[in-house]
Amino acid sequence: MIESLKQQYNIEQKESRLFKLIIKKEEFLKTLSFISSSSNFITLSQIACADWIEDEIFKLNYILTTKERDKNLMIELEIPREESKLPTLLNFFPQAEVMERDLHEMYGIEFIGNPTLYDFALENWKEIPPMRREFDTLAYVNEHFDFRKGREDNRDVKVEIKRRRAEAKRLKNANK
Amino acid sequence: MNTKLDIKGTISPFNAITKLFEHPNTICYPSVKKEIPKGYRGFHTNTLTDCIGCANCQDVCMNEAIDMIPIEEDKNPKNSSGCIPRIDYGRCCWCSLCTDVCPPSSLKLEEDCIWANDNSNNFLYMPKDK
Amino acid sequence: MQTNNELIKIFHGPQHPGITGNMSVELDLLGETIKGARTHVGYLHRGFEKLIERRTIIQAFTIVCRICVPEPDPNEENFARAVENLADIEISQRAKYIRVMVLEMARLGALFLWMGGQSGSIGLGTIGQWSVHDRDLILDLFEELTGGRVYHMYIYPGGVRRELPNGFLDRLSQLLDYLESRLPLYDNVFFDNSSFKKRAIGIGVVDANEALKNGYVGQVLRGCGIKRDVRKDNPYLVYDQLDFEIPTFEGGDVYARAMVRRGEIRESIKILRQVIKQMPEDGLIMQKIPKHRKFKLKKDDTFVATESARGEFAYYMAGDGTEKIRRMQVKGPSLIHGFTLLEKLLIDEELSNVAMIMNSLGICPPEMER
Ligand code: SF4
Ligand code: SF4
Numbered sequence: 058m059i060e061s062l063k064q065q066y067n068i069e070q071k072e073s074r075l076f077k078l079i080i081k082k083e084e085f086l087k088t089l090s091f092i093s094s095s096s097n098f099i100t101l102s103q104i105a106c107a108d109w110i111e112d113e114i115f116k117l118n119y120i121l122t123t124k125e126r127d128k129n130l131m132i133e134l135e136i137p138r139e140e141s142k143l144p145t146l147l148n149f150f151p152q153a154e155v156m157e158r159d160l161h162e163m164y165g166i167e168f169i170g171n172p173t174l175y176d177f178a179l180e181n182w183k184e185i186p187p188m189r190r191e192f193d194t195l196a197y198v199n200e201h202f203d204f205r206k207g208r209e210d211n212r213d214v215k216v217e218i219k220r221r222r223a224e225a226k227r228l229k230n231a232n233k
Numbered sequence: 234m235n236t237k238l239d240i241k242g243t244i245s246p247f248n249a250i251t252k253l254f255e256h257p258n259t260i261c262y263p264s265v266k267k268e269i270p271k272g273y274r275g276f277h278t279n280t281l282t283d284c285i286g287c288a289n290c291q292d293v294c295m296n297e298a299i300d301m302i303p304i305e306e307d308k309n310p311k312n313s314s315g316c317i318p319r320i321d322y323g324r325c326c327w328c329s330l331c332t333d334v335c336p337p338s339s340l341k342l343e344e345d346c347i348w349a350n351d352n353s354n355n356f357l358y359m360p361k362d363k
Numbered sequence: 364m365q366t367n368n369e370l371i372k373i374f375h376g377p378q379h380p381g382i383t384g385n386m387s388v389e390l391d392l393l394g395e396t397i398k399g400a401r402t403h404v405g406y407l408h409r410g411f412e413k414l415i416e417r418r419t420i421i422q423a424f425t426i427v428c429r430i431c432v433p434e435p436d437p438n439e440e441n442f443a444r445a446v447e448n449l450a451d452i453e454i455s456q457r458a459k460y461i462r463v464m465v466l467e468m469a470r471l472g473a474l475f476l477w478m479g480g481q482s483g484s485i486g487l488g489t490i491g492q493w494s495v496h497d498r499d500l501i502l503d504l505f506e507e508l509t510g511g512r513v514y515h516m517y518i519y520p521g522g523v524r525r526e527l528p529n530g531f532l533d534r535l536s537q538l539l540d541y542l543e544s545r546l547p548l549y550d551n552v553f554f555d556n557s558s559f560k561k562r563a564i565g566i567g568v569v570d571a572n573e574a575l576k577n578g579y580v581g582q583v584l585r586g587c588g589i590k591r592d593v594r595k596d597n598p599y600l601v602y603d604q605l606d607f608e609i610p611t612f613e614g615g616d617v618y619a620r621a622m623v624r625r626g627e628i629r630e631s632i633k634i635l636r637q638v639i640k641q642m643p644e645d646g647l648i649m650q651k652i653p654k655h656r657k658f659k660l661k662k663d664d665t666f667v668a669t670e671s672a673r674g675e676f677a678y679y680m681a682g683d684g685t686e687k688i689r690r691m692q693v694k695g696p697s698l699i700h701g702f703t704l705l706e707k708l709l710i711d712e713e714l715s716n717v718a719m720i721m722n723s724l725g726i727c728p729p730e731m732e733r
Contacts, residue, residue: 071665072448072665074597075665075666099575099576100575100576100577100578101578102578102675102677102694103666103677103679103692103694105664105666105679105681105690105692106690106692107664107681107689107690107692108690109683109689116681118664118666118679120666120677120679122578124575125591125596126575126591126593126596126597127596127597128597129597129666129668131664131666150576150577150578151577151703152577152578152698152699152703154702154703155698155699155702155703156698159698176405177404177405177732178404178405178408178731178732179405179408180405187410187413188412188413190416192413194410194413194414194417195417205321205323205353205354206354207354207357208300208321208357210300210302210303211300211301211302212300212301212302212303212314212316213301214286214287214288214291214301214314214316217286217301217303217314217315217316218286218313218314221313221314221315222313239557239560241555242555242556242557242558242560243557245550245551245552245555245556246551246552246555246556246557246558248548248551248552249489249551249552252489252493258496269506270503270506270507270528271528272507272510272525272528273506273510273511274510274511289655292655292656293421293422293655295418295419295422295423295425295426326425326514327511328424328425328516329510329516330421330422330424330425333524334654334655342510
């Protein structure tokens with residue numbers, strides 16, 4: 058089955074049972090509806106999103122699985138980080154509902170046509186979506202939580218080594 | 234709904250009654266203690282005559298549980314920084330990565346693993362010298 | 364919003380003995396019958412995926428096991444395999460066998476724990492006490508092998524972390540004999556129990572026609588008579604060299620899923636026996652991997668899947684050429700089962716069946732909110 062898809066699309070084989078297809082954002086709906094209806098890649102198993110902040114894009118991987126569950130096809134597309142929008146896949150796969158809700162909350166991607174983009178795991182989250190790379194977890198933690206007292210005597214080992222070397226040198230010189 | 238009488242399914246659960254007369258599997262803690270196998274990931278120990286104060290353990294610890302503390306009395310002349318690790322057991326997850334990366338293998342985990350205290354601030358732990 | 368006070372809204376969970384983990388289901392009730400359901404998660408959000416982006420690979424390793432408490436090893440296996448893919452590490456045959464052994468022991472443990480949960484959800488508490496004890500014996504072996512009872516942190520990129528202790532395989536095989544001798548007891552008291560059958564048959568029926576398309580995994584599929592298992596369909600480690608069956612059962616209801624799991628306990632024991640017999644005598648358990656801050660992934664992405672005791676765990680992982688992982692996205696079996704499927708199955712069920720259905724779907728919140 059993958060053979061006939063390979064004739065139409067530029068599919069790269071990553072591993073023995075893992076394939077990859079890179080598409081443009083504009084071809085997104087057409088490609089997914091075609092592959093899911095006319096090949097045996099009928100299931101959507103995951104929508105994976107990675108933030109490539111240096112290129113100003115999100116890379117989304119729609120991972121489709123065959124009916125026999127023996128092959129996976131990653132369909133990759135790029136969308137801009139700002140005002141990221143994509144049409145929903147709810148019409149093809151009901152399981153896309155919760156995956157899109159997750160990505161909407163964690164990355165702020167708008168899935169047009171999905172009516173269930175309400176809170177997923179975070180309640181009343183007012184800041185930038187947390188999985189975006191510009192969200193600084195450490196700063197957030199430092200602002201919202203206290204650290205345990207009594208650990209201030211921690212020493213920086215590099216500084217300490219330098220100090221001891223200098224001291225030893227001084228002693229040596231004094232002894233001379 | 235199936236209304237046929239399921240005789241086997243009604244009687245067989247009463248097999249459980251036989252277990253009433255068996256010796257219980259639980260042990261009577263604390264008078265009987267469970268034997269802890271060798272290699273259990275319990276508290277840390279640190280052989281101070283070997284520790285070189287390199288802070289590799291501090292670097293690998295993703296929970297930032299390790300502080301490097303100046304040593305009171307130099308036991309290892311090779312310890313270039315004069316510091317040894319102290320561990321915050323409120324943060325440690327006993328992954329034992331710190332013992333894996335320790336160059337002279339001075340940091341180890343022992344079998345002992347029981348500690349009760351009513352104040353979480355008392356969980357700063359100086360590894361025993363072994 | 365109902366104004367005629369016809370429906371009552373209750374929250375099933377997060378503090379409820381019948382809920383599987385820290386989550387809740389918002390139910391609209393008409394008398395005892397559920398008319399609407401919505402899953403809420405977020406009580407257990409620990410931000411694993413975000414934390415992993417800040418850590419080096421070795422540091423990230425300690426976090427993945429926390430994604431599933433009863434059975435952490437499939438997560439470790441997924442993580443290790445994804446890292447090995449992206450760093451081009453090939454592990455030895457012996458390490459593969461040890462991993463299979465650990466995975467199957469964990470599966471057995473999780474299935475025994477499930478037995479306790481499922482029977483507890485219909486009020487058969489005795490079985491829970493037995494099965495949790497039997498699971499404890501498996502945990503004792505884990506303790507000896509890995510140094511930890513629940514979070515083993517044992518399967519590591521490049522192999523496994525420790526050599527088998529002396530005589531470990533003998534003790535494992537004794538334990539398997541013991542567990543096998545216990546199985547008729549569980550049959551008598553649980554699986555053949557007429558009160559269990561009365562409660563479970565015809566409850567929570569999954570539609571077999573749309574099961575594959577909607578992405579259900581694990582026992583939900585196999586309980587519909589559809590033979591799918593990552594271990595067979597997309598074999599990893601040495602599963603293609605082992606001889607085992609995939610138990611299936613017709614019906615798609617709670618009882619069918621229970622019977623599938625009953626078969627799986629036997630298959631796991633069978634696999635473990637073969638592993639004990641075929642375990643290679645020598646071989647590196649751990650490949651040489653770069654030092655902590657020098658361990659880098661190439662700029663690429665990969666997708667791996669492992670069959671856990673509740674279904675398929677799948678990881679997407681992307682590296683960016685540095686010592687940190689650019690992105691690791693977890694998809695556990697509950698993500699689909701807990702939302703799309705559960706919300707559908709609960710409609711027109713009775714309130715007292717919620718715990719039973721959730722248990723039989725194996726819903727667990729940590730992998731939904733990661
Ligand atoms: S315990 Fe080991 S790793 Fe830590 S400072 Fe000492 S020698 Fe270095
Ligand atoms: S065992 Fe793990 S968490 Fe604990 S101090 Fe060592 S590296 Fe840190």
